[in-house]
Amino acid sequence: MKKIGIAGNHLMHANPRFGTNYVNYIQKNYAAGITNGGALPIILPIGAPELASDYIATIDALLLPGGQDVSPDDYGEEPIPQIGEIDPQRDAFEIALIQAAIVADKPIFGICRGAQIINVALGGTLYQDLTTQVPALAVKHDQYPTKWSTPTHHLAWQSSNWLTAHMSKTALVNSFHHQAVKTLATGLQLDATSTDGVIEAFSDEERRIYGVQWHPEMLLMADKNAQLVFDAFISRV
Numbered sequence: 001m002k003k004i005g006i007a008g009n010h011l012m013h014a015n016p017r018f019g020t021n022y023v024n025y026i027q028k029n030y031a032a033g034i035t036n037g038g039a040l041p042i043i044l045p046i047g048a049p050e051l052a053s054d055y056i057a058t059i060d061a062l063l064l065p066g067g068q069d070v071s072p073d074d075y076g077e078e079p080i081p082q083i084g085e086i087d088p089q090r091d092a093f094e095i096a097l098i099q100a101a102i103v104a105d106k107p108i109f110g111i112c113r114g115a116q117i118i119n120v121a122l123g124g125t126l127y128q129d130l131t132t133q134v135p136a137l138a139v140k141h142d143q144y145p146t147k148w149s150t151p152t153h154h155l156a157w158q159s160s161n162w163l164t165a166h167m168s169k170t171a172l173v174n175s176f177h178h179q180a181v182k183t184l185a186t187g188l189q190l191d192a193t194s195t196d197g198v199i200e201a202f203s204d205e206e207r208r209i210y211g212v213q214w215h216p217e218m219l220l221m222a223d224k225n226a227q228l229v230f231d232a233f234i235s236r237v
């Protein structure tokens, strides 16, 4: 069985629900997308970057999920006032996982923050806050309070890519992000934007690196076609 490592998240503040213990976790739907696709999800707890290559050795591919804002320090910027919560420990661990997966020639799939941290790990940059930094922004990219499983904005495909065979020409996706890719890292192909030009998907078939800015795992709750994104990735492992 193909083993897909999911980079875990953690509750960063002592939490009364768990008797103030600190907690490692991952949202269930990431694991569901992998098990539905016939592969085995393995959660990788945030740890020392030095452990990354050992973790990568135990899996066949890496999935990087959503979460906190990526620290602008990772791409050489000071934080603007509109940035959300950052987690340098998670950033460092995930960047080490990405580098180790590339060295080991294992496929990588990033969702939302996961796509952003891939881009940063490869030398690209991000918008810290779309509303502040993109004057031409015309689409609502943080659809809250509309529920996660409701797609709200369209994709504009920019290339023939790993998803175009599986998704419609006028695909609707959900959107829960206030950061986004600004400059794509060298070697990444632009796959899709939103209709206002925000980067929503990229790939590199040679290194088998894939990123999407929306949340296919939350669309699984309402649309079985959303599983095709996970299936397309698993087929490349």
Ligand SMILES: [Mn+2]
Pocket: 140, 141, 153, 174, 175, 176, 177, 194, 198, 200, 213
């Ligand atoms: Mn969006």
